[in-house]
Amino acid sequence: MSIVLVPVGKVDPAELRPLREFLGGIFSADVKVAGRVPLPAAALNPGRGQYDAEVVLESLPSSGEAAGADRALEVAGVDLYLPGMNFVFGIADRKKALISLLRLRQSFYGLPEDAEVFRRRTVVEAVHELGHTFGLAHCEDSRCVMHFSNTIADTDRKGPGFCPSCRSRLAAGETRPGQRQGRKD
């Protein structure tokens, strides 16, 4: 199993470090970081100042480092939305996923920056979206990483871990590509 992290647009490589450290253990995967890809200009909605998450995800090159991996996780620094939604923390579609780091920062909420909180949120959102790519749906257990995050408080309530039910489904090798998750997280 291999997971490739793909920075999209301007992303500090240091901010990918927690993902490199933790995703491998969680998914029993080899984790690599690919060269960064540009944010597609067509994804920008100038009126909203946000990028359409689907357009960003679909623009991931079908050749190159990401194509050779079992899963690709794009990491963006800009704000993402889907039509009909104010914002999304991330989305997943079959074998690829996308998260935004913007709303994981305390500074986004007018609070002093907290590196530990930021790292934890980054891992939680990455595991959640990758969980979808392994076929896991949203879970009713509010402590499970697959619980739906409507706000950052939901993200903070859950940890990066799977509940026993989700963990056993993951371990059972139900690794069919996930359904498209056009949801807020």
Ligand SMILES: [Zn+2]
């Ligand atoms: Zn669960």
Ligand SMILES: [Zn+2]
């Ligand atoms: Zn979700």
